[in-house]
Amino acid sequence: MSPNLLSLLFLLMIFISLSITSSLSTPSPADSPPYLWPLPAEFSFGNETLSVDPALTLSVAGNGGGSPIVRAAFDRYMGIIFKHASGRGSLLARIRFLRMVEYDITSLKIVVHSDSEELQLGVDESYTLMVSKKNEQSIVGAATIEANTVYGALRGLETFSQLCAFDYLTKSVQIYKAPWYIQDKPRFGYRGLLIDTSRHFLPIDVIKQIIESMSFAKLNVLHWHIVDEQSFPFETPTYPNLWKGAYSRWERYTVEDASEIVRFAKMRGINVMAEVDVPGHAESWGTGYPDLWPSLSCREPLDVTKNFTFDVISGILADMRKIFPFELFHLGGDEVNTDCWKNTTHVKEWLQGRNFTTKDAYKYFVLRAQQIAISKNWTPVNWEETFSSFGKDLDPRTVIQNWLVSDICQKAVAKGFRCIFSNQGYWYLDHLDVPWDKVYNTEPLNGIEDPSLQKLVIGGEVCMWGETADTSVVLQTIWPRAAAAAERMWSTREAVSKGNITLTALPRLHYFRCLLNNRGVPAAPVDNFYARRPPSGPGSCYAQ
């Protein structure tokens, strides 16, 4: 016998002995809930443990199966699933490749029915996922994801990756509790996260990290609050002086940077909704164009009297239309303190000439901005003050975004508007004193009984305002609490509303937080009362 063969045999013996150990020490499935986050709409599972081939192959079918979005996602998830050194290419894997050991799951089949890659609000994100051992019907052991769109397939891949666990005894990836049958779809079509690049600039790589992490929790809208009074980091070719309002030359996004972010997000099934917040949160615009200020000493809100103001808005929106294909565009409209209008002579005269109160001028501004957005084929989104101040005058297509008053969505849908729920008491991530369970227990449909009105609540959004969150802390302020909201918005209302969440949700959230850590996302401990605080002492990730 050649020495090579001997050592192979020896390794095989080790392997067999390890397998025996593992079968003895595998925890019984009844002990633990399925560690999936967010919980799928419907699922069933069994009692088997299946091994997954590190050389797992992708086979595709359907009109959309050949999409590069599917291929790229498969490659991403292979990196996530087989991240341990002993996964692909290890000695054990090679032995198995020689068919001395067979894997239960050797291929992943992805069926996508539609060839459209259009990503819009309400895109079909449903999928079914089946994982079973090979049997009489199938010669090859396989997992199958079936979806109507590539974006449904992406959600299915995420769920598949959460079923896969690295087993440290066999040093292989395993799926416990098979066979799995999962049929899943989101409860809400809009599941958002706001980031704020005006209060602190976030580098492109960091925004990409955020987008990537969103896909793990099946969030699907990045609300990009690009500009505010503090800085204007965005390149606007039509008005090239605007980004003089950036903090520095280094803290800017070019047009191409923004397009890259949109592309990166689309590959992960995530829409990017851009916001320019007018007229209130716009002081930084005037750094490049001081004419936009009522006066040098009174700089906010934007000067309502000048056509130039609306020309600039139109120019910005025209430039942004080329970058952001999402049908929703956010025009802000919150916290408008109109004192500067009252106190600046030329604005005051303009108001008097039109017989406007400052509130009338606020309305005039918002409605005129809405028409600009609509003319560019955008559906306007506005913060709730616009609804509470002059709701009946808003364009009926307007989507109202709640933040301040808890029953605003209730009122908005009653008037026929669509609504996004972001109640600051629970879903503002910069409020550090809101622990995960409060985030989790917040229900967007509270107080709305009529199913036809419920449909007008298109979803919700957690908001990561940037006053005290920069690159150094943004991810741990987002996670794990954003995940609590993500399950609220994805899973069925029954699943997230019944039972004791300490038993039904907390262990899974611990697990999901550690999963984020394992994927390199610095999600903070779950159990701390205050968000983004360090762990209280040494201990297991799963217990903190």
Place this chain on the structure above:
Amino acid sequence: MLAYTTYKERETSKILLHFCYIFFSLIKNIFTIFRFLLFPCNLKEEKMRGSGAKIAGVLPLFMLFIAGTISAFEDIERLRIWPLPAQVSHGGRRMYLSGDFKLVTEGSKYGDASGILKEGFDRMLGVVRLSHVISGDRNSSGSGGSALLQGLHVIISSSTDELEYGADESYKLVVPSPEKPSYAQLEAKSVYGALHGLQTFSQLCHFNLKKKVIEILMTPWNIIDQPRFSYRGLLIDTSRHYLPLPVIKNVIDSMTYAKLNVLHWHIVDTQSFPLEIPSYPKLWNGAYSSSQRYTFEDAAEIVNYARRRGIHVLAEIDVPGHALSWGKGYPALWPSKNCQEPLDVSSDFTFKVIDGILSDFSKIFKFKFVHLGGDEVNTTCWSATPRIAQWLKKHRMSEKEAYQYFVLRAQKIALSHGYEIINWEETFINFGSKLNPKTVVHNWLNTGLVENVTASGLRCIVSNQEFWYLDHIDAPWQGFYANEPFQNITDKKQQSLVLGGEVCMWGEHIDASDIEQTIWPRAAAAAERLWTPYAKLAKNPNKVTTRLAHFRCLLNQRGVAAAPLVGGGRVVPFEPGSCLAQ
């Protein structure tokens, strides 16, 4: 949408930040005698929220004063390079990087069969291109194309890619002026010196917002560089909290940006034993859970990942004191079930396990040193356990003698596996004269220790906790910068025994969620102390604030969650503002 900051406050703050930024920008041009002027600004930043307005009135006066005195003196602080190279000169011309910026190695003795150089070059381009999408026409920029850098010519004179401790890490980097040939040139003795040169090159590159290409300003550049100390370490602790593989890899990548070169991996401690030891397969039963573990292959992968970036991995088992978790798999290692630490000194099995571990280590941890710990040994369990008390009596040993016996026996085992040993300073304090002469003493507790150790002829690594423990989250970066390893050591022979220093990221309150911002930017402050020639280091750390702030923003741009500088220790930003001003 945020109610808690009023408009006025934000307004004032912004103006103040703006002033401070301008102030800093001017300060950087001031010759040393105006150094004291930095203090008012720092003071101002701390007060910004409250009484900032008054100081704002004074600032313009300062600025006028300074503006009138900007000198023609070369000021190294204008160079946005961290850590500062040994020798730098530059011109004032602009060049652009070609769209297909190439690596050329003609004349190099190093074949790069392992791809270390090529990968390092690709990583360098990767981080340079991370800041923005490069969309400009990259081959026609500049004056008639002459300002276009076609690539980097790397010439390495040693053919080996062995990562040897103490080997030459020097490099010479020349970026030509637009009239000269179109390649930048990097010369190094070893590929690992060349990797440092690539890091420096990456810091010369900036994105030009008009042309949307990468540019290098102030060419021509001539940089000659080498580290002051051969040991520039960072400790991570995977026992108090498990750190997933991608997190460790991120830490390693970030170390390369600051030219640190030793990852001290405190693998095991009282709380958990996450690493697979094939010789004693139950040891990792002491892990927090079945999934918070490193396979043997994972560890080898980490060593390999680090090595390809010029970083040594120093593995530690901390015996006999910090080892309770060993007994989860092998309870015989405990003195008794209810007295579980230190390891049982009386049992040969204890040393067999240590031998097994170090034997396994020697297969993957190829660094010449292994760390055997030896700190904080509370020996009361030994006397309190009748079996061990009897053994002590039989061998006529006090507890302290047994501690010495344990450490020395462990040292012998390490030596038998070809390692030189590092021990924490308590071993030196208690029985320094008995330590093997190959021992390196690792300082952490006492000031003045380094003097004593080097006077005794042993080598030393500096990690004095009041300045270089990163888990002291109140410790400001200025302290990390100012901590001098040669403090009170003037004798050249003694100085040569100080191998370097290490900043320690103990893990009691550190997990995957907060490790990066606790390490950075403070570790960078220490990294410059360990890299840059003493004469070039700022006597007053505040003098380097602007350059360090820039490096912190660079880390952010590269996806590293480095914390703000302003506020002392590990802080979060207290209000909106520019990365460069926080």
